[in-house]
Structures are given as C-alpha cells and as structure tokens.
Amino acid sequence: MRHIAIIGSGPAGYYTAEAALKQWGEDVKVDIFDRLPVPFGLIRTGVAPDHQSIKGVSRRYEQTALSDNVRFVGNVTIGQDVSIEELGGFYDAVVLATGAPRDRPLDLPGDRLGNVFGSAAFVGWYNGHPEFTSLAPDLSGETAVVIGMGNVALDVARILSKTRDEFAGSDIVAHALDALDVSKLRRIVILGRRGPHQIMMTPKELGELGHLSRGTPAVDPQDMPDEAEDALLEPGLRKSVNHLRAFAHNSAAGADIAIEFDFFAAPRALLGNGKVEAIEVERTRIEDGRAVGTGAFYELPASLVVSCIGYRTVPVPGVPFDERAGRFANDEGRILPGLYCVGWARRGPSGTIGTNRPDGFAIIEQIAADIGEGAGKAGRAGFDALAETRKLDVVTFRDWKRIEEAESARARSGAPREKFVDVADMIRARG
Incomplete structure (x- = not known):
C-alpha cells in the first residue's frame, strides 16, 4: 500500500x-x-x-x-x-x-496607502475568503484603477461595473454585493505597461465587457497597432485584439461607468495623504517586446487601486x-x-x-x-x-x-x- x-x-x-x-x-x-x-x-x-x-x-x-x-x-x-x-x-x-x-507586491512608492489592494485580497473579499472578509474597500470615490493586463484585471473591472441584477445566479457574497450596490464609481481604468498585442486576456472574458448594462469599454484608437499586424498573432490573441478594436469604436462619454483601457502606461508611484488619490504614470514604448519608459509622465486620478500583476x-x-x-x-x-x-x-x-x-x-x-x-x-x-x-x-x-x-x-x-x-x-x- x-x-x-x-x-x-x-x-x-x-x-x-x-x-x-x-x-x-x-x-x-x-x-x-x-x-x-x-x-x-x-x-x-x-x-x-x-x-x-x-x-x-x-x-x-x-x-x-x-x-x-x-x-x-x-x-x-x-x-x-x-x-x-x-x-x-x-x-x-x-x-x-x-x-x-499571495499577491506579488506592487513595490512602488505609496503602495501602502489606504484603499490599495492586491487582486488576491480583493477577489478574496468578493468571493468570501475568510482571510479577506474584513477588507472593506471604499467605493465612494469616482475612479478605480486596475493595474494589469490579464483575465484577473478583467474580472475585477467587470465585478466593479455590474448592477445587482447582473449578479443573479452568481455566488458573490452578501457583504460585497451590498457594498457594490452603493458604489459611486463612474470610471474604471485598466492600466497596462505594454500594448494591445501583448495582453494576456482571453476572448471570452474580454467579450463579456461588451455586454454590461451600465459599463462601456473604450480603447483609444491611437493605441491600436496597424490591423495588418494582427495576422502575426496566434488565433486566440487575435480574437482578443478584435474585441479591443471593437471597443476602439466606443465612446465612454456619458456612460454610467466608463471602462477605459490605458495602454503603454506604467505606474511609477501612488500618491495621496493616507489614502490613494492618484497614480503617477509614465508613458512607455515597446522595444524587443519590453516596455521602456519614454520620460513622459502624467497623473491619473484614483480613489481605489487594485493591482493584478501576479501571485506568489x-x-x-x-x-x-x-x-x-x-x-x-x-x-x-x-x-x-x-x-x-x-x-x-x-x-x-x-x-x-x-x-x-x-x-x-x-x-x-x-x-x-x-x-x-x-x-x-x-x-x-x-x-x-x-x-x-x-x-x-x-x-x-x-x-x-x-x-x-x-x-x-x-x-x-x-x-x-x-x-x-x-x-x-x-x-x-x-x-
């Protein structure tokens, strides 16, 4: 035996x-x-x-x-x-x-400010993991920033965007559903260091963003590569990029919740006084498949930050x-x-x-x-x-x-x- x-x-x-x-x-x-x-x-x-x-x-x-x-x-x-x-x-x-x-640490200045969470903790909160039930994210601000270009980032953005009715048939826990029900978020920015051709998002999860009752996904058309370059992608990624091209025709202006993809954008620091208020972001370009900084910086308002950059x-x-x-x-x-x-x-x-x-x-x-x-x-x-x-x-x-x-x-x-x-x-x- x-x-x-x-x-x-x-x-x-x-x-x-x-x-x-x-x-x-x-x-x-x-x-x-x-x-x-x-x-x-x-x-x-x-x-x-x-x-x-x-x-x-x-x-x-x-x-x-x-x-x-x-x-x-x-x-x-x-x-x-x-x-x-x-x-x-x-x-x-x-x-x-x-x-x-466990979350891979964001390891940026200001990453210990209030209302900054890793995705393991945040997903655990709305999924009822005993370790994270007391997380109590503050959803009273206007802008959430989700850092990462994988399916977990899409999950977080989608959950933050849904209405109570859209959770019918799900097993989201009551404390999260009640908090989301009174959320004041009106803008969700999905932040990625690289571009549309480097995402790790699958077609099914991306497609779901296009069917939300109050969330409208949008991509800056200038961030999209020449369409002819899509032919070099493997089929699954090509389907995902097709969704992004469709989102590039959307306007999030006037949407109940705008879901904005911000490509070629690397977070450099989280800013705020005790609680996160903004993210300092550097524009990037792709060199040999890697994102390198261009030296151009801007501030992105952020009342909530969820980092979806991997696990340990x-x-x-x-x-x-x-x-x-x-x-x-x-x-x-x-x-x-x-x-x-x-x-x-x-x-x-x-x-x-x-x-x-x-x-x-x-x-x-x-x-x-x-x-x-x-x-x-x-x-x-x-x-x-x-x-x-x-x-x-x-x-x-x-x-x-x-x-x-x-x-x-x-x-x-x-x-x-x-x-x-x-x-x-x-x-x-x-x-």
Whole structure:
C-alpha cells in the first residue's frame, strides 16, 4: 500500500489525487489536507462569482473525493498543526499543491496607502475568503484603477461595473454585493505597461465587457497597432485584439461607468495623504517586446487601486523556496526525497485550471518511479493518532457536504449558495 499526502485541495490537489487512483487503484490511500474547513481552493475563492460554469469543475473533483481511498482533511494548517517532516514520517510522498495565494507586491512608492489592494485580497473579499472578509474597500470615490493586463484585471473591472441584477445566479457574497450596490464609481481604468498585442486576456472574458448594462469599454484608437499586424498573432490573441478594436469604436462619454483601457502606461508611484488619490504614470514604448519608459509622465486620478500583476506561493517551514520566482524550489516537481510540488506551487501562476491535470499526472508518474511498492509507513493511521494527541478539529468531506447544504439553504433568491465567510461559522454548520 502506498500512502500519499497532498497539501492543498484546489484543482492541482484533486487532479493529483485522481492521477494516483488511476496509477494504483486500490493500492493507494490519499489524504488531501487544507487549512480551511472547505475544499476546492481557487474554484471556491478565486474564480469570479459570476462564472458559475467554471466553478462547476468541482463536480469532477467530488467524484475523486468520494472514493474510499481518498480523504479530505480540512481545518489543518501544515507548518503549524503538523510539520512537513512529521508528514514525511507517515506518508511515502508529500505533494505540495498549495497554489499561489499571495499577491506579488506592487513595490512602488505609496503602495501602502489606504484603499490599495492586491487582486488576491480583493477577489478574496468578493468571493468570501475568510482571510479577506474584513477588507472593506471604499467605493465612494469616482475612479478605480486596475493595474494589469490579464483575465484577473478583467474580472475585477467587470465585478466593479455590474448592477445587482447582473449578479443573479452568481455566488458573490452578501457583504460585497451590498457594498457594490452603493458604489459611486463612474470610471474604471485598466492600466497596462505594454500594448494591445501583448495582453494576456482571453476572448471570452474580454467579450463579456461588451455586454454590461451600465459599463462601456473604450480603447483609444491611437493605441491600436496597424490591423495588418494582427495576422502575426496566434488565433486566440487575435480574437482578443478584435474585441479591443471593437471597443476602439466606443465612446465612454456619458456612460454610467466608463471602462477605459490605458495602454503603454506604467505606474511609477501612488500618491495621496493616507489614502490613494492618484497614480503617477509614465508613458512607455515597446522595444524587443519590453516596455521602456519614454520620460513622459502624467497623473491619473484614483480613489481605489487594485493591482493584478501576479501571485506568489506561501513558503512552508522546512521547504526550500525560490524567492525570486515566488514558488517552491524544485526540479520538475521534485523538491527533496519524498517531497514534491505540483501546479502553481511548482511552476508559478501560469496556465488555466485544466493545465493542472497533466501536471498532476506527471508528478504521480515521478512518485511511482521513486517509491515503488511503498515503504510500509503508517499513512493516515499515523496522522490520525497525532491529530488525536494534539486535539486537532479535523473536518471531513462528509462535514463539508453539510456545510455546503447549509450554504445552499441560506442563499438569496436565484443564487446557488451564500458562503460562510467565517471559519467558526463553517465549523458550526457541519453539525
């Protein structure tokens, strides 16, 4: 019997568990640990609440979770409740699938001013992550600036633009919905250092901006490259650029909420007295694919700033960490003997949710080569004995299903659920 511990219950974790079952069938037992009492990680707290079809992938993970050989071990913090070294004594392999849940720092003068947030925190706030429920962004100003040219920036801009009616069918949490309902924002600027041909935005997400009831996306026509140059782009990016060309025909003048793309614009400093009031921006040009400053500066009013420039993995005591890359130091997923990483924890925040599936299968192939038939370790029985000694309040998948039922029961009309945003409330809801 092989015993595998997976740290993190998001897509990378469950795809790895699925791969382990396909590799060994009944000859493996997998424990999936999470510091929260609820599973699915990024699917629950990272995917936009109005993208329910994407969240539906959790049904696939549930099939794996309900296997007799897979167990969810929630409400257990690795490095605090139990160490990596201790887990290594119980399990043949420990796989870190912790993702990249921290914001890459903006690292600009003034980035600690009030009402400046990273996207992990801001998205966590409207998605009901317990760590970010008290964020309380001030939406009483007129202009929000979203820094970044990826899908997360589009998510933030779209969420800030929507009406209450447009959130029908979503699982945005009540405290965020109520705050957005009284928002005074009238202008949202999406700020990017490079140009339309360098965006990381996908066609579907860009297209959604064109169907908002009160938000009007607009692009300065002068920022668009010659249309003939689009032929050199890969097909997906070409479709995205086509959306931008359509937005270049829009006028945001008089719109309830103007969503302006500001290309070739690099933030250099955040300005304000205690709270952000403006951003100093430098115009850029593209040289060899890189944005370089032109020396031309201007100030952009900003009452709210959300930085969507990437994420970092959280270090774990006893695990080598690559500070520059913001992920665990590894060689194709191997960290140390018996210790592995997968998904964003391995490669950094890149790819889609589905990218984690081949990643999980690849790491299991490596583990299979390394551990053979297993070393006769105690596995979950060893952990359970330790948990009892330390009086850990472990949450099982069956407990989670009761929490899920309670969230469904308290949902507002038309919504799939109203998430508990406090860990203590989650624990109480399991009965």
